[in-house]
Amino acid sequence: MLIQENVPLGPLTTIRVGGPARFFVEPATATEVAEAVRFARSRNLELFVLGGGSNLVISDRGWPGLVLKVAIPGIEQRL
Secondary structure (H helix, E strand, C coil): CCCEEEEECHHHCCCCCCCEEEEEECCCCHHHHHHHHHHHHHCCCCEEEECCCCCCCCCCCCEEEEEEECCCCCCCCCC
16 A cells, blocks of 8 residues: 655546645555554544545645545445
8 A cells, every 4th residue: 555645636626626635545455445544543644535526625735634535446435
């Protein structure tokens, strides 16, 4: 699993605006999702789960925590 730093979020939204994520990960498996959550918790980082990027406006200042981009077929976001 690759956790990247300072990844621009604008290209990941439909309106193409937004600053960088302090940390960004796109897990390939459910196990990697769990690892990413542990990474965020161990560093007391806010976690933002990003889906398709529609109906979303991100500040030009970006996101100060970890952005987890959901791209695993069969995984749904439930609130």
